[in-house]
Amino acid sequence: MSRPRKIVVLVASVVSLLLLCCCGGVTVLLLNRADDEGEQLISTSFNCGQGGPVDPDAELPRIQQYSAEQIRNAAIIINVGKSLKMPPRAWVIAVATAMQESQLTNLGHLGKKNDHDSQGMFQQRPSSGWGTPAQVRDPVYSSTKFYQKLRTIKGWDKLPLTRAAQKVQISAYPDAYAKHEPIATQIVNQLADGAANAVGDSLSMECASAGKVAASGWTVPLKAPVGSGFRTASRPTHQGVDLSVEKHRPILAAASGVVSMVKCDEDFRGRQTCNVDGYPGKGGCGWMVEIIHAGNVMTRYCHLVQRPLVRENQQVAAGEMIGRVGSSGNSSGPHLHFEVHLNNDRSRHGAVDPVQFMQKTGAPLGREE
Structure with missing residues (x-):
């Protein structure tokens, strides 16, 4: 019997080979792990939490660098959120917070190493x-x-x-939580039937x-069919999807973040001619x-189609409009060329298949509704 991950990868590969068209030009990379844990994560990515969270007292696996006991604490956080009728976004926030504060460990008083009198998973004082x-x-x-306090924050979700x-938390390190969001999402998906989707x-x-x-x-940047795919046989250097x-058509930020570049990209002759339609x-x-x-x-x-609506170093929210579809640059017709890169690596070495990546976030590409 074929295993879930292999089926997904095979289907994705076949779809990529069938896709035609268009243009683009940058890079992406994906977390395709061949271990059982990776396969389990991918299999849950097609659900949206209907199966509910697991019992914290069940036998739980290691996930990433976290032990079974730490994952049990994550399961407790998720189950409490469910019982308080907090949506899955709150579960991801809570798990990521506990990852930063205690590495999902229920800490006692640490003596001189303590931050004031902070204790527990959330280092509450x-x-x-x-x-x-x-x-x-x-x-x-x-x-x-934690959830009760989160609920009082206007627009927290x-x-x-x-x-x-x-x-x-009112932490002395306010930017430290963000780095835990990807793994917190994986943990919620594995422990709660893909609820982070x-x-x-x-x-x-x-x-x-x-x-x-x-x-x-995460959200889809544009509701549209996928044309030319990622690194297909006919276009092996195509580092994104079209x-x-x-x-x-409005283009949306796929997730919250900081704008790192806005530019009119030069063509092969070194010209910046972005206010007119391009060509292959x-x-x-x-x-x-x-x-x-x-x-x-x-x-x-x-x-x-024109200068983007955002500027460099601007913070944007998931779903915020950043520009409109056009056909500037190396393009055969109107479309958005969309890429995803890991480790902030702008080169082809950092590029991953956006279709597979977005599927795992619960915001699949390729649907026009």
Whole structure:
């Protein structure tokens, strides 16, 4: 019997070979792991949490660098969120916060190493009103207090993870939470039947395939069919995918992040002529945007019709409009060339298949609704 991951990879490869068309020009890479844990993560990616979270007292596996006991604490956090009717986006935020504060370990008083009198998974301080030392060391209690505080923050579900966590924790290191979002998403997906793929603010575990922001923090940049695929046999240097629609369709940031580049990309002759339609063989991305997201994931958006609506170093939210579809640069017709890169590596070595990557985030490409 074939295993889930192999089926997914085979299907993705066949789809890539069948896709035709268009243009583009940058890079991407994906976390395809051949171990059983990786296969389990991929198999849950097609669900949206309908199966519910696992029992924390069940036999739990290691996930990434976290032991079974640490994963049990994550399961408790998720189950408490479910019991409080907090949506899966809150579970991802809570798990990522505990990863930063304690590495998912229920810490007691650490003496001189302690940050004031912080204790427990969330390093909550009894002296600041979080509860008694015994209470904040109770994973159920500390998780409940975290969610209760999160619920009081206006628009918490629309905030980038690091800002939502910081508003609860008031940490001396406010930017530290973001780096845990990718693994927190994987943990929630594995422990809760793919719940990080559900719509972020929904309790109904609705899949985020309609362009809404998933609990993972990702959304589709453009609802459109996929044209030319990633590194196909006919276009092995095509480092992204082409989403083909008419001109002027809004392009959205695929996740919260910081804009790292806005430019008119030069063509093969060194010209910056992005305000006119391009053509095959011209070279360059035309008007383009790059955004750095949590976990050093970078997304790239090419061939915009005019100067993008964002500027470098601007913070953007998932689903925020950053520009409009065009055909500038090395292009045979209106479309968005979309790339995903890991480790903030802008080269071809960092590029991954956006179709597979976005499928895992719960925001699959290729649907026009």
